[in-house]
Amino acid sequence: MSIRGAVKQFRTGGTAFRAVDGLDLEIAQGSIVALLGPNGAGKTTTLDLVLGLTRPDAGEVAVFGDAPRRAVQRGHVSAVLQSGGLLRDLSVRETVTLIASTFEDPLPVGEAMERAGITGISKRKVSKCSGGEQQRLRFALALLPDPDLLILDEPTAGMDVSARREFWDTMRADARSGRTVIFATHYLEEADDFAQRIVMMAAGRVVADGTTAEIRARATGRRVQAYIDPAREADTLATLRALPGVTDATADAGRLDVRTSDSDAVARLLLTELGARDLEIAAGSMDDAFRMLTERTAS
Amino acid sequence: MNLTYFRIELARVTRNFSSMFFVAVLPAFLYIVFGAAQSYGSTDIGNGNVSAYIMIGMAAYGAVTATVSIGGSASVEQMQGWGRQLGLTPMSDTQRVVTKAAVGLCIAIIPVTVIYIIGASTGAEATPKVWILSALAVLLGAAIFSFFGLFAGLLFRSESAVGAASGSLVILAFLGNLFFPLSGVLLDIARFTPLYGVVALARYPLTEGYLASTGAAPTEHDELWVPILNVVVWAAILVVATIWVSRRGRARQ
Numbered sequence: 001m002s003i004r005g006a007v008k009q010f011r012t013g014g015t016a017f018r019a020v021d022g023l024d025l026e027i028a029q030g031s032i033v034a035l036l037g038p039n040g041a042g043k044t045t046t047l048d049l050v051l052g053l054t055r056p057d058a059g060e061v062a063v064f065g066d067a068p069r070r071a072v073q074r075g076h077v078s079a080v081l082q083s084g085g086l087l088r089d090l091s092v093r094e095t096v097t098l099i100a101s102t103f104e105d106p107l108p109v110g111e112a113m114e115r116a117g118i119t120g121i122s123k124r125k126v127s128k129c130s131g132g133e134q135q136r137l138r139f140a141l142a143l144l145p146d147p148d149l150l151i152l153d154e155p156t157a158g159m160d161v162s163a164r165r166e167f168w169d170t171m172r173a174d175a176r177s178g179r180t181v182i183f184a185t186h187y188l189e190e191a192d193d194f195a196q197r198i199v200m201m202a203a204g205r206v207v208a209d210g211t212t213a214e215i216r217a218r219a220t221g222r223r224v225q226a227y228i229d230p231a232r233e234a235d236t237l238a239t240l241r242a243l244p245g246v247t248d249a250t251a252d253a254g255r256l257d258v259r260t261s262d263s264d265a266v267a268r269l270l271l272t273e274l275g276a277r278d279l280e281i282a283a284g285s286m287d288d289a290f291r292m293l294t295e296r297t298a299s
Numbered sequence: 300m301n302l303t304y305f306r307i308e309l310a311r312v313t314r315n316f317s318s319m320f321f322v323a324v325l326p327a328f329l330y331i332v333f334g335a336a337q338s339y340g341s342t343d344i345g346n347g348n349v350s351a352y353i354m355i356g357m358a359a360y361g362a363v364t365a366t367v368s369i370g371g372s373a374s375v376e377q378m379q380g381w382g383r384q385l386g387l388t389p390m391s392d393t394q395r396v397v398t399k400a401a402v403g404l405c406i407a408i409i410p411v412t413v414i415y416i417i418g419a420s421t422g423a424e425a426t427p428k429v430w431i432l433s434a435l436a437v438l439l440g441a442a443i444f445s446f447f448g449l450f451a452g453l454l455f456r457s458e459s460a461v462g463a464a465s466g467s468l469v470i471l472a473f474l475g476n477l478f479f480p481l482s483g484v485l486l487d488i489a490r491f492t493p494l495y496g497v498v499a500l501a502r503y504p505l506t507e508g509y510l511a512s513t514g515a516a517p518t519e520h521d522e523l524w525v526p527i528l529n530v531v532v533w534a535a536i537l538v539v540a541t542i543w544v545s546r547r548g549r550a551r552q
Binding site: 075081085089 | 307379
């Protein structure tokens with residue numbers, strides 16, 4: 001899958017809004033990639049481009065070397081879309097049968113339902129299914145063409161914690177070797193657990209791209225917190241900011257908060273020369289990484 | 300055409316009791332009350348009797364209600380995400396439209412069949428030619444009105460708007476000279492309303508253009524070109540309006 005210089009504009013009233021703004025992205029076959037970003041970052045628009053549901057105003061999108069719509073017609077690509085998109089007065093089995101009938105050589109209806117774990121509710125009306133059950137139904141629909149690339153657009157939005165875990169267990173059980181999975185989410189923990197690679201988006205662009213460990217390290221390093229004498233705050237901060245590796249240092253009423261790639265040096269200095277107490281060192285969380293990377297782009 | 304899709308869509312509509320009520324049960328009931336049960340029902344009129352005249356009107360009302368609600372729900376569900384779901388399948392827009400149109404036509408046949416059977420067994424009389432030609436004219440009118448449903452759905456994007464569109468058919472049916480014989484100024488206005496042409500055309504084989512009246516003898520008469528012109532003009536308006544509103548919707552996305 002490759003996207004080169006894609007731009008997609010929307011017009012609301014008189015102003016044009018660039019949902020995707022010069023995006024470049026390559027995803028190799030067989031990888032599991034998370035597309036992470038706040039609301040309005042352009043995740044859904046990017047996935048729509050890959051699925052051929054919308055066309056870029058500029059740039060190119062290719063999926064397995066084909067135009068996206070062609071790849072969809074051949075059954076190479078499939079997706080679990082965000083909420084909506086189901087007919088409420090059909091039963092679960094009818095919905096799967098209906099979508100299966102549009103493909104030339106689909107998986108048997110029973111098998112798709114079995115793999116998505118909805119065999120037990122096959123006679124239930126879609127309107128009576130919970131959010132998690134509807135999402136599994138969408139997953140069954142996505143399995144029908146047995147796609148090589150599976151796209152999930154915020155697949156667990158609106159699910160409670162246990163439904164979310166069950167959904168990912170199903171996904172994991174199904175993730176056969178060779179199937180590429182791209183999923184959009186704003187749950188960092190999901191990206192961290194399930195993806196091998198994380199692509200972070202903000203304002204229609206890629207702001208970070210790498211393994212989960214790389215992203216975490218690059219964005220934050222470590223965080224050192226300690227208490228100092230409030231009277232000497234200004235001096236202490238000046239000293240710390242001069243240290244190599246320190247990216248950020250703040251203090252409030254004697255509580256010091258430092259971000260650095262070299263936590264050992266900061267800790268040594270604080271405990272020996274600067275008279276700090278109650279010192280704590282923590283690894284940066286994905287949340288911190290996320291906030292830093294996206295805020296940096298916004299400002 | 301995709302037969303599985305066709306079968307499931309057809310099942311979906313027929314088991315929806317409230318829509319089937321307005322499509323088949325209500326018009327059949329109206330026919331029995333205003334046609335079969337009335338003493339004037341057996342009065343001769345052109346190539347049949349008054350019961351047949353009312354029967355054709357009610358069949359048209361049921362058939363048009365069917366296609367308006369199917370057309371409307373088609374455009375609403377398309378915009379509420381089902382279109383995106385189908386966008387992930389090899390199914391083309393043309394296939395989808397053809398399948399939906401076939402479903403609409405099948406559903407429109409239901410009220411015509413039901414009301415004609417009830418009519419035949421409760422004293423509606425007409426020559427065989429009248430039965431066949433009026434049924435075909437009713438189905439043609441119903442096909443045209445499916446654009447009215449599509450248009451309303453695309454314009455207002457909600458289920459309730461589609462409900463309002465089918466509801467407004469009661470007014471159009473009244474103005475279409477369908478429930479009650481109009482006369483005077485009201486009839487002059489009625490000739491310009493969309494259901495008038497469809498109903499007048501469907502009744503033409505029966506009365507050869509004479510309109511039923513509440514008096515002793517028919518006083519009003521339409522040449523064949525009047526209903527035909529009405530149908531052609533309204534078909535053009537509805538089709539153009541639907542295309543216009545669907546373009547507008549696409550530009551916004």
